[in-house]
Amino acid sequence: MDSPTSSSDEYKECVCCSCEIYGGEKQILCPTGHSFCYDCSEGLIQSGLSDPIKCLPYACFKCSKKMDVSQITKLMNKSQAEIFKKYQALETLDKKKSKLMECPFCNYFEICELSKVSNIFQCKQSGCK
Ligand SMILES: [Zn+2]
Ligand SMILES: [Zn+2]
Ligand SMILES: [Zn+2]
Numbered sequence: 001m002d003s004p005t006s007s008s009d010e011y012k013e014c015v016c017c018s019c020e021i022y023g024g025e026k027q028i029l030c031p032t033g034h035s036f037c038y039d040c041s042e043g044l045i046q047s048g049l050s051d052p053i054k055c056l057p058y059a060c061f062k063c064s065k066k067m068d069v070s071q072i073t074k075l076m077n078k079s080q081a082e083i084f085k086k087y088q089a090l091e092t093l094d095k096k097k098s099k100l101m102e103c104p105f106c107n108y109f110e111i112c113e114l115s116k117v118s119n120i121f122q123c124k125q126s127g128c129k
Contacts, residue, residue: 015060016040
């Protein structure tokens with residue numbers, strides 16, 4: 001992914017660990033332009049997934065601006081994205097009206113209306129159970 005025309009010595013400093021980030025590298029950019037290098041982005045993603053109450057929604061710790069979700073999700077692997085999707089769903093969940101049903105065997109989940117919740121949960125993930 002080398003682009004010969006762009007100046008290769010142009011880099012940003014990671015606001016987290018102060019390492020140098022070059023244009024083509026995987027990174028998270030906050031809305032005001034702070035950059036997180038790949039390692040720190042990974043750390044940020046992990047912290048949000050392991051401690052969602054404290055660390056979600058993702059925000060830049062430098063300027064406290066909420067991160068653009070697409071910046072975060074582009075660096076997530078598939079299983080991280082699944083968990084994140086669940087947290088996002090929970091965030092918008094109206095707890096008075098609906099409930100999150102989770103498969104105990106895989107990461108499949110469903111938002112059910114409380115009035116329609118049955119005790120039998122059917123996992124719709126192919127290959128599960
Ligand atoms: Zn860093
Ligand atoms: Zn920032
Ligand atoms: Zn399942």
